[in-house]
Amino acid sequence: MTNDVIAASDVEEGWYDPTKIWTTLLTNRAYFGGLLVLHHSLRRQRSRYRLVVMVTRDVEADTEYMEAFAVAGIPTIVVDKIEPAPRDGKVNKGTWEKLAPWSFTQYERVVLLDSDQVILQNIDDMMAVPIPAGWIASTHACTCNPRKLAHYSKEWVPENCAFTAADQATGAPAPITASSHANHHLLNSGTVILTPSKEQFGALIHAMNTHPDVPTMLFFDQDLLAIVYRGRWKPLPYAYNALKPMRACHAGLWKDGDVKILHYILNKPWKSRTYDAEDTIESTHKLWWDEFALVEREWTGSGAGEKKRALWESVVVPVVAQE
Template identity: 35%
Template sequence: MAASEKKFAYTTLITRASYLAGVIILGYTLKKQGSKYPLIVFYTPSLKESAVKALELEAPKINLILKPCELLLPRSDLKITLIAERFGDTWTKLRVFEVIDYDAVCYLDADMAIFKNMDSVFDKAADLPSDWIAANHACVCNTDKDAWAPEEWNIENCAYTPLSHPDALAHPTKVTPESRPTYHLLNSGMFLYHPSQQLWDSMLDFFNTTDKLSTYKFPDQDFLADFFHNRWASLGWQYNALKTMRYIHPNMWRDNEVVCLHYIVDKPWVARVSADGTAGFKGKDGITHGWWWDEYAEWVKQRESEGADENVKLMKQHAAKEDGSEEDDPDMKAIGSKVQAFAANKVGDENAPPAASTDGATGGDSSPFRKVLGERGHGPVVHPNGSSKMAQ
C-alpha cells in the first residue's frame, strides 16, 4: 500500500486548562504548515468546561478530533517518586496507544509548535517494526547540575554531543544493545508508532503489574524507554527540537531546520517576552518564545477577522496578558518562569502520592483519580487493597 493510501494521525493530551493555549497553537501551526492529517486531542474529566468549549470551537477550524478519556495512574500500593507534582498526570499520555484504527500515529506534547510541515515524519513509519517506536534521545547534559539527576547525566554522555550540522538531521545517534545507558533514554515529547490492540494490551499489562513504576522520575518517558528497550529508533533532532538545545548544542542546532519546537521547562504562553528580549527560566529563550508569541498573534488576528470572538476570549483567559503580567493561577505558575522552584513540590522524598492539583488532575489515595486502567484500558478500575491483578 502506498504511503498516500495509509491512514495517519497526530495525537496529544491535555489534562489541565493551563495547557489550552499550547494545544490550540499546536493544532493551528500543524494546519498552517500544511499537514494533511488530524490532531486527536485526548482530554480528561479534570479539564475545565471553558477549556473543553474552546477546543470544541477550534476543532473544525484546525482539524481537531476530540477524544475524552479517563486518567491513568499507577496502583495505589506503589510509592511514586517524581521530579515535580505536575508530572503526576502524564501517565495518561500512554492512553494514546488505544487509538488502533490508524496505520501510524505521531504523538506530540501539548507544549510544542510546528514551524515546517511535519508530515514527513510518517515516511519513517515504513521501516519501523510494528512493536517499535521512533523517537528522539533525551538530552542528558544536565548543565544545571540538578541534584536528582544521576552522575552519568553529563555533556559527555549525551547522545547529541557527537552530532553536528548537517549530518545530525539525517543521521542521529543510533540506539543499539551495546549503546551506553544514556543513549537508551528517549524524550517522550514526540514519538511515532504503529497502534494495535496487541501492543496496547502488552503495554497495559506491563503498566498494571510491574513495580518499576515506583522508580520512574519522569512517568511516561521512563516507562516508554523501559517498555521499548532496544525497540526504538532515533529520529533527527528537528522533529523534537528542545528549546534548550539552541544554546546547549549549537554545533547541531539551526533555527531554519526546526520542524517541531518543544517548549520544555517553562511554557511561553505563561509570560510575554521581556522588553530586553529575554524569556525563560534562565533568560535565554527570548528568540524561541518569541516565535510562539508570533504564532499566537497571527492566530488572534485571524480569529478576530472571522468574528470568532468567543474563541479569542477563551484563549486569552489562559495566556499572559498584554501588559506582561502572568496569570495568578497556581497551575499557570507551576509552568511559568519560576518552574524550577516548583520542582520542590514533588513526591518521593516523603514517599507520598501526588497532591491534589487545582483542577483535580491528580489526587491522593482517597481521590477518585487514584485509579488504573481496566481490561484493555476501557475505563478506570479501582484495585482494592493494592492488588496488581488485571481486572476480570
C-alpha cells in the same frame, strides 16, 4: 478506555487523510494556548493530517472548555484515567494518559506530540517513516542537564548525552548499539511515532502496573517507554523534537533552518510576554508569540463572531500572559 471521537462542528471534511492522526493530551485549561499554537502551526504548514486532542473526563465535563475546542475546529477524543497500581498505598501520579494512543486501533498510525511545541516546517513525512513491527520512533532525551538539577541522575552530563554523539554536520542521530551509554537508550516522548496495537497497549499497561521502577519515575510515560521499547525504538533526528535548551548546550548540532518541531520544555512562553531577545534560548519564545498573534487575530478579528470572541476572553485570556 473510550475511543469515540467527538468531532468539532466546523472541521473541514476531505482535506485530510483520516487513517493517520497527530494527537496530544490536555488534562486542564492551562495548556490551551499552547494547543492553539500547535494546531495553528500544523495547519499553516499545510499538514494533510488532522490533530485530534486527547481530553480527560474532567475536561469533558467542562462544557465551556469543550465548546472552545469546537469553535477552534479541533476534534477531541475522550480518554479514561490511566494510573499505575498502588505500591505500598502510594500512586505515582502523572500524565500516564499519554499511553492511550497505543489503543487507538481505528488509525493506522498516530504521532504523539506535546502541546508546548510549535511546528516550523511541514512534518507529514513522519507518517511514512518506516518502523519495524512492534517498534516506535522517537528522539533521544537530552541528558546534559545544563541547569544542574539535583534530582536528575549524576550520569546526566554532556559527555554521556546521545546528542553529543550525533553527527554534528548532518544532524543524524547516534545509532543505539550494545556499547552505547545507558543514556542513549532514553527517549523524549514529546514526539513519538507509533502503530496502535492492542497487544502493545496491553504490554505498556502491564509494565506500568508491575515494573519496580514505576514508583520513582520522574518522567512517567517517557521512562516507561524507554524500558518497554529498549532495543526496539528508532531514533529520529533532533529536528523533530528540538528541545529549546539544546540551542545552547548543543550549539554545534543545532541549526535553526533544520528545526521542524520546536519544543518549549521547562518555562513556557505563554507565561510571560517578556523574554530576553538576546538570549540563545529565551529568544526562541518569539517564534511562539508570532504564531500566537496569528491565532489571536483569528479569534478576535472582525470575522470571528461573538461566540468565538467571548470564548477567547473566558478560556484563552486567563491562561496566556497579557503583559
